[in-house]
Amino acid sequence: MKKRMILRFKRNTIDKPVVYGLVKNYNLVVNILRANISPKAESMMVVEIEGRESDFERGMDYLRGLNIGTEPIEQDINRDEQKCVHCGICTSVCAPEALYIPDRNTMRVEFDYQRCVACELCVKVCPVKAMSVSFD
Amino acid sequence: MKTIEEINAKIKKKKVVVVTAEEMIEIARSKGTKKAAQHVDVVTTGTFGPMCGSGMFINVGHSKPRIKIGGGKCYLNDVPVYCGLAAVDIYIGATASPDNDPRNTVYPGAFKYGGGHVIEDFISGKPIRLEATAYGTDCYPKKRIETFINKETVNEAYIYNPRNGYQNYNVAVNLSKRVIHTYMGVLKPNLGSANYCSAGQLSPLLNDPKYRTIGIGTRLFLAGGVGYVAWNGTQHNPSALRGPDGIPRAGAGTLAVVGDAKQMSGDFIKGASFIGYGATIFVGLGIPIPILDEEMAYFTSRSDEDFWAQVVDYGQDYPERIPKSLCEVNYAQLKSGKIDVKGKEVPTFPISSYSKAKEIASILKEWISSGRFLLTNPVEHLPGVESGIKMNTLEERTIEEVAY
Numbered sequence: 001m002k003k004r005m006i007l008r009f010k011r012n013t014i015d016k017p018v019v020y021g022l023v024k025n026y027n028l029v030v031n032i033l034r035a036n037i038s039p040k041a042e043s044m045m046v047v048e049i050e051g052r053e054s055d056f057e058r059g060m061d062y063l064r065g066l067n068i069g070t071e072p073i074e075q076d077i078n079r080d081e082q083k084c085v086h087c088g089i090c091t092s093v094c095a096p097e098a099l100y101i102p103d104r105n106t107m108r109v110e111f112d113y114q115r116c117v118a119c120e121l122c123v124k125v126c127p128v129k130a131m132s133v134s135f136d
Numbered sequence: 137m138k139t140i141e142e143i144n145a146k147i148k149k150k151k152v153v154v155v156t157a158e159e160m161i162e163i164a165r166s167k168g169t170k171k172a173a174q175h176v177d178v179v180t181t182g183t184f185g186p187m188c189g190s191g192m193f194i195n196v197g198h199s200k201p202r203i204k205i206g207g208g209k210c211y212l213n214d215v216p217v218y219c220g221l222a223a224v225d226i227y228i229g230a231t232a233s234p235d236n237d238p239r240n241t242v243y244p245g246a247f248k249y250g251g252g253h254v255i256e257d258f259i260s261g262k263p264i265r266l267e268a269t270a271y272g273t274d275c276y277p278k279k280r281i282e283t284f285i286n287k288e289t290v291n292e293a294y295i296y297n298p299r300n301g302y303q304n305y306n307v308a309v310n311l312s313k314r315v316i317h318t319y320m321g322v323l324k325p326n327l328g329s330a331n332y333c334s335a336g337q338l339s340p341l342l343n344d345p346k347y348r349t350i351g352i353g354t355r356l357f358l359a360g361g362v363g364y365v366a367w368n369g370t371q372h373n374p375s376a377l378r379g380p381d382g383i384p385r386a387g388a389g390t391l392a393v394v395g396d397a398k399q400m401s402g403d404f405i406k407g408a409s410f411i412g413y414g415a416t417i418f419v420g421l422g423i424p425i426p427i428l429d430e431e432m433a434y435f436t437s438r439s440d441e442d443f444w445a446q447v448v449d450y451g452q453d454y455p456e457r458i459p460k461s462l463c464e465v466n467y468a469q470l471k472s473g474k475i476d477v478k479g480k481e482v483p484t485f486p487i488s489s490y491s492k493a494k495e496i497a498s499i500l501k502e503w504i505s506s507g508r509f510l511l512t513n514p515v516e517h518l519p520g521v522e523s524g525i526k527m528n529t530l531e532e533r534t535i536e537e538v539a540y
Contacts (some may be wrong), residue, residue: 002460083487085184085406085418089321092329092485104471107490124246125322127408128418 002050003136004033004114005060006076008069009043027051033117045111046073046118076133083130084109090131093121098100137429143177144510154178154424154504156497157338157436173433181343182357182422185409185488188319189299189370190392190417191229192397195291195354198224199283203268204276212254214286216273219268223276224478227296228254230407230417231245233445240412244317250415253407255295258287260402276319293397295358295364295405299369301421303341303389304376304445307332307465307484309477312451315410317412319488320539323450323520327390330447330475330484335493336397336440336467340423342438345383346521347374349426351514356393357422359405360540362509363395368518374529377446382521383435385444389518393421394447404496418489424504440467449476457529 007018014037022028028051037043049056060070086109090099098115099122101107121130146152153176155163160179164172196205204223211217215235218227232251239245258264263284272279287293304319308320308331316323320331336342342352354365376388404420427433446461453460465475470484503509519525 050513060199087185087418088486089331090390092321092324092483101473101486103472107471107486107495119410124411127410127416128406129248129409 001053001056002048002114002135003056004046004048004116005072006069006073006118007047008071009037009045009064011039013067014039014043014066018063018066018068019119021062022049022059024076026055028055028059028060032121051056072116073116075114076130077116078132078134079120080130082129085128085130087127088120090126093125095119124130138177138427139388139427140511140513141409143426144490146177147504147507147510150507154501154503155345155363156494156501157181157425157484158494160433160441163335164433166284167267169430169433171435172385173427173430173439176427179425179436180422180497180500180504181339181425181428182338182339182420182500183301183488183494184404184418184420184492184496185333186273186319186410186416187297187300187337188231189417189418190255190295190297190419191227191251192258192293192295193227193295194258194283194285195227195464196224196226197289197291199278199281201278201279202276203281205268206271208264208268208270210393212247212266212347213257214265214266214267215249215251216253222312230255231266231414231435233415235342236313236483239414244391244412247406247409247413247415250407250409252415252417253296255397255417256402256405258293259397259400259405279463287398294394295363295393295397295400296366296392297419298392299371299390300393300419301340301369301391302387303339303345304384304443305333305387306448306454307333307445308450308469309447309453309462309482310451311449316451317410318450319410319413319464320415321449322411325451327477327480327482330422330443330482331487332467332470333487334443334445334467334483335488335490336443336491337438338490338497340425341389341419342443342466343439344385344423344425344432345378345381345435347518348432348516349428350391350423351517352513353515354423355509355512356424357420357496357503358393358400359393359420360403361397361399363393365390367392367516371527372519372521373525374518374520375525378521381434381437383443386446386461387423391421404492412449418495420492422500424509424511440471441469442473443467446472447475478510
């Protein structure tokens with residue numbers, strides 16, 4: 001299985017070598033897609049984790065045991081379907097093509113959470129504010 | 137040959153053959169335009185894009201004691217509105233921003249709430265905070281009011297958009313070395329992206345390129361309600377570049393449209409924030425086109441590959457008003473997701489919603505086939521190619537240069 005997660009670090013947890021831990025002890029492939037690490041504030045990392053489901057679960061338990069928040073990316077990035085007008089502007093800034101137009105006849109914009117790297121450019125660009133990020 | 141009267145008689149009997157402009161393409165492909173013209177009575181079109189040339193008149197009713205907002209100042213949800221009218225008539229424009237909005241001083245500028253958002257909120261039935269100050273007169277003594285209005289509390293509320301439904305539009309690219317924020321969206325540097333804004337084969341005026349059936353008085357779908365063409369739109373330019381069959385290959389005709397805001401729906405008119413540019417509004421517009429003869433069947437059955445647009449540099453040429461086209465591309469190429477500009481493959485992105493345009497054309501089709509919506513003869517035709525209209529520009533002149 002492969003899953004995108006947002007990891008949140010409190011100030012006192014950024015010194016933990018968690019990537020090493022996930023690779024060495026839980027046999028997981030960790031791909032860092034985006035990281036915002038600061039010693040002074042809460043830090044975050046967007047990672048894609050690949051491995052066996054049981055290893056994934058144990059790896060997440062390990063992170064939570066270190067007081068690191070773990071959230072699937074789809075929990076944090078949301079498109080308000082009532083607001084979206086499918087204009088397509090968001091697709092112009094979405095480098096990983098998580099927002100994309102698969103059907104060139106209907107021209108509807110689809111959102112694939114699994115490609116999202118939580119860069120938030122779509123949130124800034126969406127003219128009707130249909131995209132939102134809620135980090136808690 | 138058919139007349140509008142004959143088509144309306146069929147609509148009333150619910151025997152009218154009405155199809156969308158997308159469906160018309162297929163019909164003409166299989167039957168030919170001659171048979172398509174005999175078979176089809178009406179083709180519906182639609183578009184849903186950002187249209188800055190939009191706004192709404194409201195008569196808010198009289199307070200007790202009375203206040204003369206006319207000549208004073210008035211805000212709706214902190215957005216300034218135009219008050220240079222009669223005592224309690226105001227006009228709110230789509231691009232108005234609150235006085236205290238940071239605009240683009242905080243780069244690139246979010247423009248979170250403006251006139252377009254007020255219009256959408258009002259149409260959606262939300263309460264709107266009205267604040268007005270006036271100088272007070274013998275007949276209108278009140279000098280200040282703060283209250284709430286909504287679409288039930290006011291008298292008239294009608295959308296009057298001085299420029300909507302552009303017949304074709306530029307494709308925007310950026311030849312400069314930095315990211316730019318424009319009304320055509322965010323454009324990547326070094327020809328990194330191309331943004332376009334037209335419903336192409338569904339676009340109202342592209343389906344009637346010579347304004348044979350769309351004219352003053354034409355009844356239409358406006359933002360979920362019924363509206364009318366009031367006049368040609370501002371910057372209406374029938375003399376723009378056209379192909380051999382008369383179809384514009386650049387921004388050409390425009391429409392001024394009017395309609396009762398109380399009938400409209402927030403699903404088809406939406407406030408918009410263009411990052412680094414400003415507040416505006418998405419407007420949904422749909423126009424029925426009577427298939428009077430084979431020529432109208434020909435025009436309404438043109439498809440995306442028949443409609444061409446000019447690729448323009450918004451890095452320098454557009455802001456400097458340099459009339460230059462880098463190349464021509466068609467809407468089939470634009471919708472495919474990439475175009476070729478000077479030998480470079482450039483990804484394309486839409487600004488107007490084709491899926492909403494389709495929805496509008498379908499709704500209008502249903503209105504007509506169910507007998508609820510009748511077609512109109514233009515009271516007057518829009519100025520066409522024969523008018524010789526040329527676009528004037530604003531030069532920095534001395535008084536002597538304009539004095540007779």
